[in-house]
Amino acid sequence: MSSQEDSLERQHEHLSDDGGQLVPTNPELPVDDPGVEEHIPRLADVDQAAADRAARQVIFMYAMVPVMAVLFVLAYYLIPRDMAVDFGPLHSSAQHVAMGLTLGIGILLIGLGTQQWARQLMSNHEIVEQRHDSSSPEDAKQEVLRQLDDGIAESGVPRRKMLLITALGAVGILAAPALVLLTDLGPVAGPNYRRRAYETTLWHEGVRLVNDITYTPVKASDMVIGQLVNGAPENLKDLHGTAFNNAKAKAPIVIVRMNPADITIPADRKDWQVSGILAYSKICTHVGCPISLWEQQTHHLLCPCHQSTFDLADAGKVVFGPAARALPQLPIKVDDQGYLVARSGFTVPVGPSYFERDSRHDLGESEEYR
Ligand code: FES
Secondary structure (H helix, E strand, O other), X not given: OOHHHHHHHHHOEEEOOOOOOEEEOOOOOOOOOOOOOOOOOOHHHHOHHHHHHHHHHHHHHHHHHHHHHHHHHHHXXXXXXXXXXXXXXXXXXXXXXXXXXXXXXXXXXXXXXHHHHHHHOOOOOOOOOOOOOOOOOHHHHXXXXXXXXXXXXXXXXXXXXXXXXXXXXXXXXOHHHHHHHHHHHOOOOOHHXXXXXXXXXXXXXXXXXXXXXXXXXXXXXXXXXXOEEEEEEHHHHHOOHHHHHHHHHHOOEEEEEOOHHHOOOOHHHHHHOEOOEEEEEOEOOOOOOEOOEEEOOOOEEEOOOOOOEEEOOOOOEEEEOOOOOOOOEEOEEEOOOOEEEEOOOEOOOOOOOOOOOOOHHHHOOOOOEO
């Protein structure tokens, strides 16, 4: 007999109680079936009042979830964003604390209610199932469906429909906090909002072009051919905080001086430049990176993000890369002291492209952007 067969033989034998002899018990099974422990009924199984009490507890917990959802929404709208609460050394937003507590308690109540339902009201009878081949014959599938029906029946739902209704309601109402938080994505960008937020810049007639670091005005006579200056509107320095950042993001320009003989100037832009000095938006029309990689010889301006290339000697047209629009040009002139100033605002929106670009069409206007 091989060692494997010997081992299998031993598995089918057990010591008898009396003689210490190895005797076969059930050769069909590798080990004896220990059987199922005695079922001990729960209080809710034998006492209808206890079962009803457990059901009321579950329903109460589910019913409190909508209350928590409403409190969450109220906290979002009613608690000022700058109100704070202190927990020892922790300085926290009162709104965030209230929203966290209400949402957390709501989810906890769903968990506790479901646990109480499963522990007290669903069937807890022990079931023995023999393992068979992994394939599922038709009668086994029918058995699964029958057990599923039994499970639904034993869950208590057919007799206590309120359990299911409150459970589904408790889970469903938690969509409300999620929907409320979506409002933080910002206002719907209608034409007026787009005009104000994206398309309007600080540029308008008479605003001086200044160096974007030193804020010193740029004098036309100081610029030499081939030079590029990163510029900004002079009125930018009057702003502070968020207003400053928003305005600065839209207003930057590059000022370049080229040999007038090298420049192709469209007929409608003849007076937009001063002796070969031109100004363009510094924001790439692809997805908005700031650009200032300047090739003096070719007059090309390269965007470092995705290599869009614009020809500043030919109205800022795209000569390479994914950008689909020319760089917006800022019309300029000189003031009576020889400093460069804007002749007007931009005539097209600056910045990257998007579907609803140029709110003037929606608003029925045709003026410059400012
Ligand atoms: S942002 Fe300039 S090429 Fe993409």
